Each structure stands twice: as C-alpha cells, then as structure tokens.
Amino acid sequence: MAYKALYREYRPRRFSDLRGQGMISEILKNQVKAQEPSHAYIFIGPRGTGKTSTAKILAMALNCLHPKDGEPCLECENCQEALADSMIDIIEIDAASNNSVENARDIRDKINLLPVKGKYKIYIIDEVHMLSDSAYNALLKTIEEPPSYAVFVLATTELNKLPKTILSRCQRFDFKNIDEGAIVGRMQEVLASIGKTADEDALAKIAEYSDGGMRDALTVLEKCTIIKDNIDMETVLGVLNYADDSSVRQLLSAVRDYDGKTALDTLQRILDAGIEPSVLVEQMMGTLQKVIRASVGALGGGYAEIAKGWDRASLTKTMEKIADTDCRMRLSTKPAILLESAIMDLMLPEAQGDEALALRIAKLEKQIALGTTAARPATPPRMSVDTPPEKSVPKAAAQKKAGAGKDTAGLLEGLKNAMAKNLLYGDIVNALEISSLSGNKITFTSENKTAQLMLEDEKFIGVLRNAIEKQTGEAPVIEVEKTSESLGDIDVEIID
Ligand SMILES: [Zn+2]
Structure with a gap:
C-alpha cells in the first residue's frame, strides 16, 4: 500500500468525523439532505482547522449516489472516486499555484459543460486570496451567474485579502481553532x-x-x-525541535542585562542548532510569561532568578516587543532577521517612547554592574550591537544597479552581498558558484556539501530566485549542476 501521511490517512470522511467546528457540519449536512446547496461558499479560518476536509466531504456528499441523512455513503462509485481524489465533477484548484487570469477563464469556459457523473459540478478553490485581481474578476462573473449545477467552495486563511465583491456573493463559514x-x-x-x-x-x-x-x-x-x-x-x-530551556533563559537574561554580545551569541547558537525562529519566539514568550508571574511572587525557581534583576517596565516592554515580533514573523520570509533586530532593539531603550529615561538609567546601571562603561565614563556607553546592521548594508537600489549586469561575477557578487546578512542562508549562498549563465537561465553548483544539499531544497531555491529577481528585475530559471565526486560525472537537473 502506498504511504499516506497520517493526516491524510485519517482525514475525516463524513460530516460526523469533523471535530471542533460546531454547527458548520450540521448546516452543510442539512443542505445536502434538502439538496439545496448554496452556489458559492467561503470557508475562512486558520490553517489546519478542517476547511479543505469539510469542502471535500460536502462535494462528496452532494455527488453521492446514495446519500444517507446528508452524509456520503462512502461506498458508491462516486464516493469511491471522490475518496481517491479522482471524481471528475469535483475540481480542486490550489490558487497559490494557479492564480492567473487564464486559470479563471478556464473555469468560466468549462463550467458550462454539464457534470459527467454526479448531480453537481463542484469547484474547491484553496488559498483563494492568492488569485490575481484579473483572475478574481473572471471568477466573479462565473460566481454571479452560475449554472444551477455549479457549486463553488472557496477557502482562505486571509479574510482581509479577499475583495468584498467575492465575499458578498458567498455563504460564509468561519472555522475556529480546534480546542x-x-x-x-x-x-x-x-x-x-x-x-x-x-x-x-x-x-x-x-x-x-x-x-x-x-x-x-x-x-x-x-x-x-x-x-x-x-x-x-x-x-x-x-x-x-524545541530549544533547551537553559539556552532560552540565558538569552532572556542577556536581554535583561543589556548584554548584547551574549544575547546575539546565544541566539545564533540556538538557530545554528536548527531551531526554527518561530518556535524559539514561542518559547521566549512562554518563558517571559513565567518570569512575569515570578516577578509578582506567583512562581519561584529559575524564573524568580531571572525576574529578580528585571524592572517591571523593561520586562513588560520585552514581552510586548517579542509578542509583536511573533506577529510580524508570521508574515515575513526572513523571521530570523526580524528576531535578531528585535533583540537588538531591546538593547536600545534610548530610541523608544516615553519611558526612555527610566530605561536608559536602568541600562546604565546594568552596564556599570557589568563593567562595560567603567573604562570610559566620559563617553556615552556603546556596545557592539548599538548600531543595527541594516544601516551598514548597502541600499537595495544600489545593489540592483551594481549587480544588474548579466555577467556571472557581477550577478554572484550582488547575490552574495544581498544575502550576506541572512542568518539562515548567508553562508550557503557564499559557497555557491555559477557554472553557466544564459539569458535568464542560471546554473548553480558548489563544492560545499551543505550547499549541494541545500540546492535540492525547494524553499532555498525559492529564496534564491527571489533574491535574483530583486537584483535583475526578472524571474530566473534556476538549474543545478550536480557534481558526483565518486564517479566524476556531471548531470544537470532542471528544477524550474
Ligand atoms: Zn456515495
């Protein structure tokens, strides 16, 4: 039997299998029972809360030959095909990869063909917020006047990115986090x-x-x-892959002490160990929450130890900053950089808000305690991290000009510069070579083992592609030249 991930294998198959979404499945089941589905649904909610599963069950139930009480029978030909994702009248589209106006026009043209095996023709469009504006417009026309047998189920995690015109034409269901x-x-x-x-x-x-x-x-x-x-x-x-507790505490203690070097070293060490920035931030918030409780005497142990030297204002500020960073990281493709600069920001209380003076005094006190200012009492305290590295990075525009040339060296140089501050991929990019460049086709290679492995990683290739596009203004086709040491042969694999 072919391997199937648990979440696929145990995907709910009936409305009664769905968990934690209250009335949604009841309402849909009743609509199936009455054979009165809406012509367009929009399922909104966080990832993993059952939107796609619900859409699939609805589609299967609507086309089931022997539905029972609004539930699919799971036995008939149509149900079997739906379970195998091969039912011809259920069309699933991932808008993230099919977002063009042609795709939307394709839907519009084909929707006039009657369903082949079932009663309904059902379009499930996942990540619908990824559609381009023109694709929306084409789709909108279809949703406005659909044939009687058509049912659209749109799903999205991002309500704000949806045009109101689409929303107003759909029956809306909000999926909540499952308890x-x-x-x-x-x-x-x-x-x-x-x-x-x-x-x-x-x-x-x-x-x-x-x-x-x-x-x-x-x-x-x-x-x-x-x-x-x-x-x-x-x-x-x-x-x-959680960081060990002691490292997280060390990082936070360093933030408390305005000890920039230890903070950044510890951060680097944790990230180098392969801990995801998003996971680390969660852990930092969890630990801070306990430190705050310890600061009012509600908790003891190691947390009280960290809380002891931390004034309330700066502790609260740290929590706010980290929570804010957590939100911003969710939208960013460079979470590690965001986290690093947030930690550096916390080292710079001078630059922020009304409570700046009190925090500045606290910082000076900490630095005196650490001995950082003792040698130079006449000058303001300076630490290695006082200047955020962003300032020393050449402006993107300047890079664009410098590396925009089509020559291999210029392109590689520009790419390395642009990625130099990237904690995750900077070193990898530095180990890359371009073995050929023709038009927008770029072939990468590397002697470095890690870099060779990374060149097989889709996410990394995506980052690379974006960086190059920023530099040259056009999307490159990236190829990888694999060097096999043992045999000495070279083969080229097309990734894009
Ligand atoms: Zn059936």
Whole structure:
C-alpha cells in the first residue's frame, strides 16, 4: 500500500468525523439532505482547522449516489472516486499555484459543460486570496451567474485579502481553532487505530503546540510514532525541535542585562542548532510569561532568578516587543532577521517612547554592574550591537544597479552581498558558484556539501530566485549542476 501521511490517512470522511467546528457540519449536512446547496461558499479560518476536509466531504456528499441523512455513503462509485481524489465533477484548484487570469477563464469556459457523473459540478478553490485581481474578476462573473449545477467552495486563511465583491456573493463559514481537548481526543483515536499509545502530558504538549490546527497536531504525532510505540514527553520535545530551556533563559537574561554580545551569541547558537525562529519566539514568550508571574511572587525557581534583576517596565516592554515580533514573523520570509533586530532593539531603550529615561538609567546601571562603561565614563556607553546592521548594508537600489549586469561575477557578487546578512542562508549562498549563465537561465553548483544539499531544497531555491529577481528585475530559471565526486560525472537537473 502506498504511504499516506497520517493526516491524510485519517482525514475525516463524513460530516460526523469533523471535530471542533460546531454547527458548520450540521448546516452543510442539512443542505445536502434538502439538496439545496448554496452556489458559492467561503470557508475562512486558520490553517489546519478542517476547511479543505469539510469542502471535500460536502462535494462528496452532494455527488453521492446514495446519500444517507446528508452524509456520503462512502461506498458508491462516486464516493469511491471522490475518496481517491479522482471524481471528475469535483475540481480542486490550489490558487497559490494557479492564480492567473487564464486559470479563471478556464473555469468560466468549462463550467458550462454539464457534470459527467454526479448531480453537481463542484469547484474547491484553496488559498483563494492568492488569485490575481484579473483572475478574481473572471471568477466573479462565473460566481454571479452560475449554472444551477455549479457549486463553488472557496477557502482562505486571509479574510482581509479577499475583495468584498467575492465575499458578498458567498455563504460564509468561519472555522475556529480546534480546542485542545478535541485535538487530544482525535490523536487518541488515531493512535488506537494504529496500535500505539501515548502519555497524557505528551499529547497535551502536542495539542498546545498545534495551536488549534488538527493537521499540525497529526503531523507531529506521526513523527513521534515513528520513533516510539509509547509516545512520552521527551519524544515530543525532540520532535518539536524545541530549544533547551537553559539556552532560552540565558538569552532572556542577556536581554535583561543589556548584554548584547551574549544575547546575539546565544541566539545564533540556538538557530545554528536548527531551531526554527518561530518556535524559539514561542518559547521566549512562554518563558517571559513565567518570569512575569515570578516577578509578582506567583512562581519561584529559575524564573524568580531571572525576574529578580528585571524592572517591571523593561520586562513588560520585552514581552510586548517579542509578542509583536511573533506577529510580524508570521508574515515575513526572513523571521530570523526580524528576531535578531528585535533583540537588538531591546538593547536600545534610548530610541523608544516615553519611558526612555527610566530605561536608559536602568541600562546604565546594568552596564556599570557589568563593567562595560567603567573604562570610559566620559563617553556615552556603546556596545557592539548599538548600531543595527541594516544601516551598514548597502541600499537595495544600489545593489540592483551594481549587480544588474548579466555577467556571472557581477550577478554572484550582488547575490552574495544581498544575502550576506541572512542568518539562515548567508553562508550557503557564499559557497555557491555559477557554472553557466544564459539569458535568464542560471546554473548553480558548489563544492560545499551543505550547499549541494541545500540546492535540492525547494524553499532555498525559492529564496534564491527571489533574491535574483530583486537584483535583475526578472524571474530566473534556476538549474543545478550536480557534481558526483565518486564517479566524476556531471548531470544537470532542471528544477524550474
Ligand atoms: Zn456515495
């Protein structure tokens, strides 16, 4: 049997399988029962909360040959095909990769063809906010006057990016984060069906991490089941790739002490160990929350130790800053840089707000305690991190001019400059070579093992492509020349 990820294997197949979305499945089931579906739905909500699963169940139920009480039978030909994702009248489109006006026109043209096997022709458009404006307009016309057999199910995580004209034509369902109890319950069912077990606190930790997303929870669970038959807390922490507590405390203590060097060194060390910036920020917030509780005497131990030397204003400010960074990181393609500059910002209380004076005094006191200012009492305290590195980076515009040339050296040089401050990929880019350049086709190679591996990583190639496009103004086609040391042969693999 072909391998299927747990979250696919255990994807809900009936409305009654859906967890944590209250009335949504009831309403949809009743619409199926009455054979009165809306012509356009919009499912809005965070990732992993069941939007796509619900859309698939709705589509299957509408085209089921023997629906029972609004539920699909799962047995008939149409249900079987729908379960295998091969039902001809259910058309799934990922707007993230099909966002052009041609795709939307294609829908408009083909919608007039009658459904082949079922009663309805159902279009499920995922990540619909990714459609281009012209694609929206083409789609809008279709949704305005659809044939009676057409049903559109649009799904998105980003309500704000949707045009009102689309929203106003759809029946809207808001999907909420699934509560932790429901996620734990589902994980227990899945474990039981594959003959494995887990400690309660371990499952609670996974549920807490997944933040209301069933898919994330099942993905983590799956990794744990590969390692152990009984999943315990240690397994979960290992799989989640959390930084160890002592490093996080060290980082926060350094922030408290305005000790820029230790803060940045610790941050670098944690990120170098492969911890995701987003995970680290979550951990920092969790720890800060405990430090704040310790500062009012509600908690003891190591947290009280960190709280002891931390004045309330600066502690609160740190929490706000880190929480704000967490939000901004979600929208950024360079979360590590954001985190680094947030930490540096916290070292610069002079530059911020009304409470600046009090914070500045606190900072001076800390620096005197550390001995950083003792040698130069006449000059204002300066630390190596006082100047954010952004200022020393050449302006993007200047880089564009310098590296815009089509010559290999200029392109590579510009690329390395642009990526120099990237904590994640800077070193990798530095190890790259361009083996050929023709038109917008660029072939990369490297002697470096890590760089060779990274060249197989789609995400990295994406970052590379963006950086080059910024520089040259056109999207490149990236190829990778693989060098196989043992055989000495070279083959070229087309990625784009
Ligand atoms: Zn059926």
